[in-house]
Amino acid sequence: MGTSYTILTKMPKVSIPQKQMTIDVEPGANLMNALLNAGLPVASSCHGDGICSMCRVRLTGDAVNPPVEFEINSMKRNKCAPDERLSCQVEVRGDLTVQTKYW
Numbered sequence: 001m002g003t004s005y006t007i008l009t010k011m012p013k014v015s016i017p018q019k020q021m022t023i024d025v026e027p028g029a030n031l032m033n034a035l036l037n038a039g040l041p042v043a044s045s046c047h048g049d050g051i052c053s054m055c056r057v058r059l060t061g062d063a064v065n066p067p068v069e070f071e072i073n074s075m076k077r078n079k080c081a082p083d084e085r086l087s088c089q090v091e092v093r094g095d096l097t098v099q100t101k102y103w
């Protein structure tokens with residue numbers, strides 16, 4: 001008879017201090033979708049394709065995927081700040097704090 005194991009995975013917490021909210025998300029969740037699912041508005045005109053840069057956010061914490069060249073080029077083209085990320089291109093891997101200019 002085999003042994004079964006249960007892997008406990010901690011749900012990352014995304015804090016949104018401007019809204020006094022903290023949401024639990026699945027590890028690997030897309031940040032923009034997680035914010036929208038929590039009922040928060042996320043600016044976008046490309047619907048998450050990584051082109052418009054309207055979904056830009058400031059993150060505290062580095063528990064995310066690193067930006068790939070496509071995202072870096074989009075952010076340069078749209079004059080994003082160096083400490084911003086496109087929420088539609090962010091994979092949540094751990095606890096984060098998120099801010100935008102419009103919340």
Ligand code: FES
Binds near residue numbers: 045049051086
């Ligand atoms: S929604 Fe357009 S770049 Fe993210």
